[in-house]
Amino acid sequence: MKSYWPLRLTLITVLLYPVFGWGQTVRSLIPQPTTLTARPGLFTLTPSLQLSSSPAFQDVARLWAEQTFGRALPIHVLTTRTSRSVTGRVIFQQLTKPAPADTGRETYRLRISPTEIHLQAATTLGALRGVQTLIQLAALQPNNRQLPALAIVDRPRFGYRGMHLDVSRHFFPVVFIKKYLDLMALYKLNTFHWHLTDGPGWRLDIKKYPKLVRQAAWRTHRTWKEWWASPRQYSREGDANAYGGYYTQEQARDIVAYAARRGITVIPEIEMPGHSEEVLAVYPQLSCSDKPHVSSEFCLGNDSTFTFLEDVLKEVMAIFPSRYIHIGGDEASTASWKTCPKCQARIREHHLTDEHALQSYAVRRVGQFLEKHGRRMVGWDEILQGDTPEAPLAEGATVMSWRGESGGIAAARRGHDVIMTPGNYVYFDSYQANPTTQPEAIGGFLPIERVYGYEPIPRELTAAQTRRILGVQANLWAEYVSTTEQAEYMVFPRLLALAEIAWSDSSARSWPDFQRRLQDHYRLLQRHAVNYYRPGLTPQLTILFQPNGRTARVEFGTETYQPQLRYTLDGSPPTTQSAEYVESFSVSESTTIQAAHFRDSTRIGPVVTQAVDFHKALGKPITYAIRYTNSYPAQGDATLVDGNRGSFTYSDKQWLGFEGIDMDVTIDLGQVQPLNDVTVGLMQLTGPGVYMPRYVDVSLSTDGKTFLPPVRVDNTVPESQATLVIQDLAVPLGGQSARYVRVFARKNKGYMFVDEIRVH
Structure with missing residues (x-):
């Protein structure tokens, strides 16, 4: 009965392959091979297998054996005579007359069946690339002693x-x-x-x-x-x-x-x-x-x-x-x-x-x-x-x-x-x-x-x-x-x-x-005991105000694969009963969104809170007495009144940059109205030279010509604060009425980044 077991194993593999998806890791190779065909079956790696190699690839074969089994294996050397009738369980064969498609220095062909591994290349470099595919395939399997059957022809885009x-x-x-x-x-x-x-x-x-x-x-x-x-x-x-x-x-x-x-x-x-x-x-x-x-x-x-x-x-x-x-x-x-x-x-x-x-x-x-x-x-x-x-x-x-x-x-x-x-x-x-x-x-x-x-x-x-x-x-x-x-x-x-x-x-x-x-x-x-960066469990909320200024599109993102995200629109923390995020959606009034990552019935990440603010300056005309830097133009002049908040990076095209200069802008609200406060969104990250302004002044006017004395709020974030700070600096106005709002931020040093000026 023992002699029939390999045949039975092969038959079982062929039958169960479509059901259990052993081919999934076949298609998980990185980088993506030029061509890959998954086939049914598994090849089992054992230290007793026969290893054959062309003379030029013997060191490649030894490297594969050492990295696969932790030791060298006996190598049967293929001669010109034997290379045409190759026998053995694992074969590393040099192509003496490669096809035109195989002449690249790093091109290789790899075939794995339930009974044999056959690696072909014209050069040692090609054989090495094929060996790394074999090593990667084994490491990707739950059982790293079994390789899925496949056929690969592979070559690099860049040398x-x-x-x-x-x-x-x-x-x-x-x-x-x-x-x-x-x-x-x-x-x-x-x-x-x-x-x-x-x-x-x-x-x-x-x-x-x-x-x-x-x-x-x-x-x-x-x-x-x-x-x-x-x-x-x-x-x-x-x-x-x-x-x-x-x-x-x-x-x-x-x-x-x-x-x-x-x-x-x-x-x-x-x-x-x-x-x-x-x-x-x-x-x-x-x-x-x-x-x-x-x-x-x-x-x-x-x-x-x-x-x-x-x-x-x-x-x-x-x-x-x-x-x-x-x-x-x-x-x-x-x-x-x-x-x-x-x-x-x-x-x-x-x-x-x-x-x-x-x-x-x-x-x-x-x-x-x-x-x-x-x-x-x-x-x-x-x-x-x-x-x-x-x-x-x-x-x-x-x-x-x-x-x-x-x-x-x-x-x-x-x-x-x-x-x-x-x-x-x-x-x-x-x-x-x-x-x-x-x-x-x-x-x-x-x-x-x-x-x-x-x-x-x-x-x-x-x-x-x-x-x-x-x-x-x-x-x-x-x-x-x-x-x-x-x-x-x-x-x-x-x-x-x-x-x-x-x-x-x-x-x-x-x-x-x-x-x-x-x-x-x-x-x-x-x-391989690599201390890699783990995918974060914090949802990323992106709120994009539409050009009409009456709706905002809300999108969720995450670093985790196929996440389960739940959210609320009333400012309360999400639970397993909260709505599950499926696709982006729109909101048409100011609200507070909270979202979190769930697995089964448990919240597994922090709750993220993001306000949707339809403030009075949204979409209103804005003029710049001092132009922002061309290096960080964000969305242009409208950036500071488009409703869209910046993230934790000034490279997201939502942060308007001022390099070594003050910010001096005036917003026309369209009509005289009572105002409670003006809030300026600011960033500090001293490593690349991003600093808070020294202070922010807000001046009001009903006609755009004569402005009241400014209300000033000083920055309280010290320059010694090296870690990232994103802060809204609020200037209280106490209900004064105005149509024009002038916002002046005094430069500190390096860059000043501003994402939004909100008027309430």
């Missing part, structure tokens, strides 16, 4: 699919770097951008310049925030209070090899000419002042600067075999170059127009050095500054576009390769939810849905220019990321969205489908 990590602001150990690489590989990312040097610490051992790791790798404060607020001094290795660390060249080579085995290229970044205060603190002769702690920029008129940089890059190139070397090039100040005799002499010697052209000269010189050594330079989009026909950027230079997409568009039009990494879509140091509920971050708001919605190919480019877009990368800057747990929290699950926009064709992407597949990946992340 460059990157993830960055800043180890300068906070040092991360080798064991974490390897975990980071494992997770990148699992989701088919192929480039690790390692930000090794910056002002807060130099992280790579350079033999010729030992002070870089003996002193410049160590600072006086553990957190970047504390150090940045201090005199920003450096310490020494061995000092009991020193914070920092560095990677030896042996450790760096080990990480490079570890990544390469998983099909990942490591690109090192050595910052220049700015962000280099740690270097100049220990080698001050390379600065314009010859003194430490004066500036962050190398002296570009000093030949010793280029000797140092070339020496460092020679050692870097000996460790990192990557085609690209990243030289930074961002946020350099020209102040010290303007007053430096050596820099000014360099400008005259090379007939440069200004200090920006001087930076371009330095970038070009370093790029040419790298080209002589068979490498290519990549830098942030500031390396385009000073790029002119008379003094062009190095021909092989690649631009990382981080300040939006404009730098990438300009670079592509000038014939340079581009990697898209715009901050408003792929900077993972931004908040994922309401900042009041999150660990402190640098600012901004970047939920996973926004990451997923990013399209790396700008519409402005021609077909030829589009081919210059090599791919996309997300960045994790570590100013506020001081632990490995926090790093994981900021990266996951947003990395999964990045992986899909980098790998899958844009026409195949669908947020609802991705959100469905994402639910199965929480099990995978748990099994």
Whole structure:
């Protein structure tokens, strides 16, 4: 009877497959494969299975066995003779004559049946991508020893699919770097951008310049925030209070090899000419002042600067075999170059127009050095500054576009390769939810849905220019990321969205489908002990007043999948008996909405309250004595009287921005009427430089010409309040009658954001 059991199991699987939906996790892969066909049946993984491989794929087969069973398995080597009549339970086969569709470097074909796994590829990289699909499939199953039957043909959209990590602001150990690489590989990312040097610490051992790791790798404060607020001094290795660390060249080579085995290229970044205060603190002769702690920029008129940089890059190139070397090039100040005799002499010697052209000269010189050594330079989009026909950027230079997409568009039009990494879509140091509920971050708001919605190919480019877009990368800057747990929290699950926009064709992407597949990946992340961001249970209420000013549309949103939301319209807390939200609805009078998340008969999240306010200024004419900033125009002039409130992010196009200027507006209510108060909606988030005004004045008039003395209310939120504050500042009017209401808010510093002025 025992010999019939496998046949019975196969028959049972075929019969029950449609009923129990074993195919669901087949269709949960991230990134979405190019083509996938689910088939009935399951393949059972056992340590006794036979593993066969083409000679070129043996290391790939070993990697799969190690990650699947925790140990190596015997490998039967396929020869040219045996490759046509392959036998075995798991087969990794190199295609000697691939079809045209299989010639891409990372293309693979995968077939799983109840009796066999067959992986085919033309290259080792293709085989590695197929192996990661196998590993992911196993991790997605409740029983990770069974794989669903399927057929896949898969290839990437972009050849460059990157993830960055800043180890300068906070040092991360080798064991974490390897975990980071494992997770990148699992989701088919192929480039690790390692930000090794910056002002807060130099992280790579350079033999010729030992002070870089003996002193410049160590600072006086553990957190970047504390150090940045201090005199920003450096310490020494061995000092009991020193914070920092560095990677030896042996450790760096080990990480490079570890990544390469998983099909990942490591690109090192050595910052220049700015962000280099740690270097100049220990080698001050390379600065314009010859003194430490004066500036962050190398002296570009000093030949010793280029000797140092070339020496460092020679050692870097000996460790990192990557085609690209990243030289930074961002946020350099020209102040010290303007007053430096050596820099000014360099400008005259090379007939440069200004200090920006001087930076371009330095970038070009370093790029040419790298080209002589068979490498290519990549830098942030500031390396385009000073790029002119008379003094062009190095021909092989690649631009990382981080300040939006404009730098990438300009670079592509000038014939340079581009990697898209715009901050408003792929900077993972931004908040994922309401900042009041999150660990402190640098600012901004970047939920996973926004990451997923990013399209790396700008519409402005021609077909030829589009081919210059090599791919996309997300960045994790570590100013506020001081632990490995926090790093994981900021990266996951947003990395999964990045992986899909980098790998899958844009026409195949669908947020609802991705959100469905994402639910199965929480099990995978748990099994890998990843401290990922959990979906919030707080409903998001959006109230959009209609142009007629008489109705408002109410929409609910949530980060949870297929939520049960209940709400009330009378200001009372919702219960299991309250109305369940099904679709958006309209209200036509002022009311208070309360909503909460329920599961079965229990409320599982906080109650959210939102007022719908049909106030007297709604939709009325408004004039601006001082124009708001073009950077944050929200909905234009009508923003402050359209009824729509801003959320916890000033990027939601409901917050009107005033940069370093006062707000001075006048609202025409249409007729003289008694007024009780004016309420101004304000925000403070000091990290990105958003502050409350010093005070708000409200002046009233019946004719729009003569205004009564203002009623003033001072701001009470201290500048030291670093966490997000959203506050309505109310100015009492005591029933005075007026038609015109002038609202003046005195600037403080940085930005002032206002979402609505309500008149009652």
